Amino acid sequence: MAINELRSISTFIQAAQLGSLRKAALALNISPQAASKALAQLEDHLDARLFHRTTRVMSLTDAGQRLLEDVQPALLGMQRALHNARTARDEFAGPLRIAGPRTTFQLILWRLVEEFCERYPDIQPDVVLDDRVGNWVEDRVDVGFRLGPSPHEGVIARRLFPVQLPICGAPAYFEKYGVPESLADLASHRCSAYRHPSTGKVLPWRVKTGEQAADQPVVPAICSNDEDFELQAVLAGKVLGQLAGVTAAPHIRTGRLLPILVDYMPDYANYFVYFGSRTSQPARARAFIDLAVERLTDNAEYVLSDEELRSGQGAARSSASTTK
Numbered sequence: 001m002a003i004n005e006l007r008s009i010s011t012f013i014q015a016a017q018l019g020s021l022r023k024a025a026l027a028l029n030i031s032p033q034a035a036s037k038a039l040a041q042l043e044d045h046l047d048a049r050l051f052h053r054t055t056r057v058m059s060l061t062d063a064g065q066r067l068l069e070d071v072q073p074a075l076l077g078m079q080r081a082l083h084n085a086r087t088a089r090d091e092f093a094g095p096l097r098i099a100g101p102r103t104t105f106q107l108i109l110w111r112l113v114e115e116f117c118e119r120y121p122d123i124q125p126d127v128v129l130d131d132r133v134g135n136w137v138e139d140r141v142d143v144g145f146r147l148g149p150s151p152h153e154g155v156i157a158r159r160l161f162p163v164q165l166p167i168c169g170a171p172a173y174f175e176k177y178g179v180p181e182s183l184a185d186l187a188s189h190r191c192s193a194y195r196h197p198s199t200g201k202v203l204p205w206r207v208k209t210g211e212q213a214a215d216q217p218v219v220p221a222i223c224s225n226d227e228d229f230e231l232q233a234v235l236a237g238k239v240l241g242q243l244a245g246v247t248a249a250p251h252i253r254t255g256r257l258l259p260i261l262v263d264y265m266p267d268y269a270n271y272f273v274y275f276g277s278r279t280s281q282p283a284r285a286r287a288f289i290d291l292a293v294e295r296l297t298d299n300a301e302y303v304l305s306d307e308e309l310r311s312g313q314g315a316a317r318s319s320a321s322t323t324k
Contacts, residue, residue: 008045104227148272158272160271161271179319
């Protein structure tokens with residue numbers, strides 16, 4: 001006969017503590033018939049009588065007393081563990097594992113984590129930055145950020161903001177080399193290129209021709225697998241570069257960098273925040289997701305307006321004209 005051991009042992013302990021099978025059934029939210037069956041199955045399974053029964057009283061036999069002493073601590077420990085597992089979802093204190101891309105996103109993520117820790121100092125962020133996307137399930141990631149669609153099934157995505165790819169240079173570059181007016185003109189200019197840290201491949205620039213996105217190969221005067229190194233080369237006026245908008249925006253707004261060929265800037269992709277089912281997320285993860293959505297969704301700090309781009313392009317042409 002199949003036996004539900006957890007129910008049978010729970011019924012046995014409740015009946016021993018309350019002295020009544022009816023009260024045990026009420027405490028366990030089962031019918032008296034189910035409680036009686038569970039206890040009978042346990043006695044049959046052990047081939048031992050566990051209770052002396054009268055019409056009014058139940059008392060433990062010697063075998064029942066020994067069983068109670070043996071199983072009660074273990075069952076109470078298991079019940080505590082189940083309770084803790086249920087309530088952990090609503091606790092804020094504890095670790096929060098966050099994954100995101102290393103390139104372009106470090107500063108953005110740090111601002112989020114800093115603000116979140118100020119609000120909830122008992123949370124310990126565990127941040128993994130990697131341009132390669134690992135297995136977020138196996139890595140026990142609570143919240144993940146990624147450029148473009150997720151490679152994993154079963155995760156929920158919230159769009160945050162678009163990623164722009166402006167081609168830009170320093171005023172000193174345009175004063176010395178002039179401004180390319182077409183994509184074809186890039187062949188006669190000094191360009192930087194990014195080498196993918198995972199594959200080692202030199203990535204082409206991404207441009208828009210008509211309504212279609214296309215690759216624009218460049219012959220790199222400087223090549224690097226580090227975005228900050230490439231940024232410094234562009235700021236120094238040594239090369240033109242196609243930089244992520246979140247990286248270039250503060251420098252474009254101060255005039256240290258000037259965008260060009262803005263009509264060819266592609267509608268590249270969007271950043272997303274990814275997470276599992278909200279109903280099963282720890283409360284601290286849900287709060288961090290809410291903060292990310294609140295702070296980052298279409299945040300103008302990370303997205304250059306058309307007016308900013310065209311004004312910067314005009315400034316680049318003015319820089320070049322002063323040398324003629």
